[in-house]
Amino acid sequence: MTKKSPPSRSTRLLLEEGAFEAGPPRARRRDLVLSRALCRYRFFERPADLSNAEFAKARQLFAEAHAPYPNTGMMILRAPKGASIWYWDKAKSAEFPNAEISPESVWRGVGEDGWRVITCAEGYEAQYWQDKTLIASSWRRQALSAAQWRAFVLSVEAQGLAAPELAPSPIEAAFADGAWRRSLVKAPLSWADVEKIGFSAALCALAASALFCGQGLRFGAYSAEARARHSELEARFRDDRELARALLHYRQVEAFSAASDRALVLTALTEAQETAGEFGLNLRAWRADSAGLSFSFESAIGETPVREIVSAIEAQPHLCNATPEIAGPREIEVRADLSACEGADLDTVR
Numbered sequence: 403m404t405k406k407s408p409p410s411r412s413t414r415l416l417l418e419e420g421a422f423e424a425g426p427p428r429a430r431r432r433d434l435v436l437s438r439a440l441c442r443y444r445f446f447e448r449p450a451d452l453s454n455a456e457f458a459k460a461r462q463l464f465a466e467a468h469a470p471y472p473n474t475g476m477m478i479l480r481a482p483k484g485a486s487i488w489y490w491d492k493a494k495s496a497e498f499p500n501a502e503i504s505p506e507s508v509w510r511g512v513g514e515d516g517w518r519v520i521t522c523a524e525g526y527e528a529q530y531w532q533d534k535t536l537i538a539s540s541w542r543r544q545a546l547s548a549a550q551w552r553a554f555v556l557s558v559e560a561q562g563l564a565a566p567e568l569a570p571s572p573i574e575a576a577f578a579d580g581a582w583r584r585s586l587v588k589a590p591l592s593w594a595d596v597e598k599i600g601f602s603a604a605l606c607a608l609a610a611s612a613l614f615c616g617q618g619l620r621f622g623a624y625s626a627e628a629r630a631r632h633s634e635l636e637a638r639f640r641d642d643r644e645l646a647r648a649l650l651h652y653r654q655v656e657a658f659s660a661a662s663d664r665a666l667v668l669t670a671l672t673e674a675q676e677t678a679g680e681f682g683l684n685l686r687a688w689r690a691d692s693a694g695l696s697f698s699f700e701s702a703i704g705e706t707p708v709r710e711i712v713s714a715i716e717a718q719p720h721l722c723n724a725t726p727e728i729a730g731p732r733e734i735e736v737r738a739d740l741s742a743c744e745g746a747d748l749d750t751v752r
Contacts, residue, residue: 414426414429414434416435417439420494426579428578431700432500432502433502434504435506436494436495436503436505437522438506438522439541441541442470442489443486443487443507443536443538444465445484445486445537446464446485446487465485471489473493474490475489475490476488477505477586478587483537484535486535486536490503506523507527508582510575510577511579512579513536515532515562517529517530518570519573521574525541532562532563538557540557545569673720674736674738676718677714677718681710683700683701686698686700686733694737696735696736697736700733701733706734708726708734715736721739722739
């Protein structure tokens, strides 16, 4: 099967019959939004007696046990009362294996507590919200009839708010809320992920071996062998975009280490990633040299608390003098010094 990239930024919404139309304005380059017609929903209420670790396992088991398709894609979101779980048939998006899938509904924002019906790109969605948590959701191609509304109401257990006799009039919920990303539960590692981790470990092992063994008498022969094995692994995974980015970062670290006596770039990068995560952001790209560390994330100036992010970065022990810059229409770059931080223990890894 030929791999395709997601459609253009202006057509990110995949409809039931395979056509595309305009998606949310805040969609990223790799986002592919699925019409509500292609998705199913379940809510998992958190048992009161479970620890965080136990709940995480129970949440994953529940989601997998209720997977409705032979090859199910899923998204799990943390919610105040438990977990919101969205499902879709991976066969519908198989042409876009590198896309980041999200259901249309999560872009419609959090509803007020109670019952509502929203207009979707295709059809209508009945929802029941409680404590800012989507407890129940049901999709219909046409406006809900009285019988369909009663069936939806009866399907909701432990209703905290009384439902109206008839379905409320459909409302147009804004299609631009990307706050759901902050609640996203990362998928557990797959065998493919484990293979990639093993490959990364192999790269590190080869680099370390070349460094130490290269100091011996057989430096030339061993280095040639290590480079050959390195090239073989690279060729094997050449078509993997994420791994290609990892290789680029690896070479950047290698170049930085060659030019610097202090190997703190990975520590500083970890601090930058942690800071970005606190604001629901992911680092898009980074680079390091003898002058410092530079990294960027995808977000518009008006949508991101840049000052707060810069303050949080400068609060880290290995990053200081952070300066934000506009790197593109939806990209912010931050450059920070690595070695000029007063009082920082540069040899300590947190």
